[in-house]
Amino acid sequence: MTVSLPQPRCSSAALEELSDEILTHGQKLLLEQDIARWREDLRQRLEQIQRHPEQGLGFIEEHIRQAALKLQCLLVQKAMQDKADAVDEVCPDCHGPLCAKKRRVPRSLDAYCGKVKLLRTHGWCARCEQWVFPADRMLGLREDSTASPLVQEMCALLVSKMPAEQAEALSLRITGRRLSRSTLAREAQRQGDSALQVRQQLVEAPVWVAPASPTNAALLPESSPQPFTLVIQIDAWNVRERDHWGHTRKMRRKDPKFDRWHWVYTATCFRLNHRLTKGRSKNKLRAIITERSYVATRGGIDALMQQLYYEARARGLAQAQRVLVIADGAVWIWNLVEDRFREAVQRLDLYHANAYLWAVAKELFGAGTRESRQWVKPLLKQICNDQVAQVITQLQQLKPRLTQAATKAADEAIEYYQNNQKRMKYKQARQLNEPVGSGAIESTCRQLQCRFKRCGQFWSTPGDEALLCLEMFWRNQRWELLFPHAKLTAIANN
Numbered sequence: 108m109t110v111s112l113p114q115p116r117c118s119s120a121a122l123e124e125l126s127d128e129i130l131t132h133g134q135k136l137l138l139e140q141d142i143a144r145w146r147e148d149l150r151q152r153l154e155q156i157q158r159h160p161e162q163g164l165g166f167i168e169e170h171i172r173q174a175a176l177k178l179q180c181l182l183v184q185k186a187m188q189d190k191a192d193a194v195d196e197v198c199p200d201c202h203g204p205l206c207a208k209k210r211r212v213p214r215s216l217d218a219y220c221g222k223v224k225l226l227r228t229h230g231w232c233a234r235c236e237q238w239v240f241p242a243d244r245m246l247g248l249r250e251d252s253t254a255s256p257l258v259q260e261m262c263a264l265l266v267s268k269m270p271a272e273q274a275e276a277l278s279l280r281i282t283g284r285r286l287s288r289s290t291l292a293r294e295a296q297r298q299g300d301s302a303l304q305v306r307q308q309l310v311e312a313p314v315w316v317a318p319a320s321p322t323n324a325a326l327l328p329e330s331s332p333q334p335f336t337l338v339i340q341i342d343a344w345n346v347r348e349r350d351h352w353g354h355t356r357k358m359r360r361k362d363p364k365f366d367r368w369h370w371v372y373t374a375t376c377f378r379l380n381h382r383l384t385k386g387r388s389k390n391k392l393r394a395i396i397t398e399r400s401y402v403a404t405r406g407g408i409d410a411l412m413q414q415l416y417y418e419a420r421a422r423g424l425a426q427a428q429r430v431l432v433i434a435d436g437a438v439w440i441w442n443l444v445e446d447r448f449r450e451a452v453q454r455l456d457l458y459h460a461n462a463y464l465w466a467v468a469k470e471l472f473g474a475g476t477r478e479s480r481q482w483v484k485p486l487l488k489q490i491c492n493d494q495v496a497q498v499i500t501q502l503q504q505l506k507p508r509l510t511q512a513a514t515k516a517a518d519e520a521i522e523y524y525q526n527n528q529k530r531m532k533y534k535q536a537r538q539l540n541e542p543v544g545s546g547a548i549e550s551t552c553r554q555l556q557c558r559f560k561r562c563g564q565f566w567s568t569p570g571d572e573a574l575l576c577l578e579m580f581w582r583n584q585r586w587e588l589l590f591p592h593a594k595l596t597a598i599a600n601n
């Protein structure tokens with residue numbers, strides 16, 4: 108059955124005229140007859156729905172959304188024009204007078220509801236030696252983009268979560284307006300670049316020092332905080348970049364180890380009392396962290412260190428009674444910890460520790476066999492009970508009887524345990540109800556890989572770093588620093 112879609116004889120043209128009227132008579136209110144015209148458009152749409160019994164609530168919602176978008180466009184344009192008309196025609200930087208003024212220069216913008224037009228004044232500031240549009244600055248419009256702030260935000264959010272081609276299709280269904288793939292990608296990059304600047308300002312800000320006077324105690328974020336443990340977890344994963352594209356052979360000749368895979372350094376931190384266990388039965392408990400901070404950067408270990416230090420301070424590093432770092436055996440991680448979190452308790456992720464024993468078991472008895480499980484079980488128990496030295500001795504005693512492959516696995520395990528022995532205090536962890544694994548960061552890495560490590564995906568360093576930065580602002584609940592208008596939605600939905 109073909110469904111004939113009603114084509115509202117919509118007064119699109121009439122609404123268009125209205126839009127021009129708003130520009131010409133910016134000072135006037137949106138008149139009652141204009142609203143009436145819009146109401147008439149809506150009435151016609153609803154009448155047509157009534158004539159089509161096969162059209163249910165979905166059609167009603169879609170028609171009303173489309174009609175409402177047109178009205179919203181008019182309202183946005185009207186309010187924007189009023190604000191532009193009221194702006195002081197001075198230089199927004201030095202507040203000096205403008206000369207060679209040109210009034211009512213038109214500009215077209217992409218707002219969330221559709222295209223809107225703006226007329227504003229343009230002038231020359233002799234002191235700053237620049238041409239300026241005071242209204243643009245006041246409205247938060249970028250010189251290099253036609254996107255409105257809400258559209259800028261939508262692009263940033265969508266593209267940091269999914270590839271631009273998916274975001275294009277999704278934007279049409281969710282917002283009722285198509286944002287083109289190129290607009291999405293370009294805007295997300297611009298917003299990501301701005302986010303990088305904001306992040307730099309944050310991490311470079313001086314450490315906030317609490318005032319010493321007791322009268323100021325109430326101003327402190329937590330005047331007498333309960334003692335707490337701060338948990339930090341660190342890991343890395345890799346992303347593929349398009350560097351030296353088309354020159355692979357040449358690059359390989361120069362450097363046989365030439366690779367397009369690069370490390371994304373990732374970390375998380377949270378207070379132990381923000382980690383709760385949830386689940387119906389004792390066997391199905393899983394940990395949930397209610398408040399936590401994230402870091403992810405392609406900028407190298409130094410960048411990770413700077414950002415992680417900032418996040419740890421924001422979570423109360425200075426007040427923490429105990430700081431606990433959990434990670435795998437990567438040498439760079441523990442060097443970083445020695446450097447920045449010298450007082451921290453270090454713990455090797457139990458899963459990684461166990462994996463080395465499983466590797467030996469596999470060589471001895473084959474992967475997944477009953478014998479391998481039987482062999483490994485008592486050793487895993489010893490690891491859990493802090494008897495690492497005994498495990499090392501047993502592996503050493505075993506070696507003369509092993510095949511070459513098993514010897515190699517045993518040697519790797521012995522070396523790993525010797526290097527990390529002091530970080531393998533799992534009994535203490537259980538007593539203190541602390542995590543023994545770095546599952547929180549492992550799962551974060553997996554989530555990020557779902558966006559950044561898709562099949563056939565290649566990045567550029569500025570591209571992936573900008574999007575990672577946006578994603579971290581989102582996860583760290585600092586989105587409103589980039590898009591202050593988002594506060595209104597939060598307030599309205601509280």
Ligand SMILES: [Zn+2]
Pocket residue numbers: 198199200201202203232233234235236
């Ligand atoms: Zn100026």
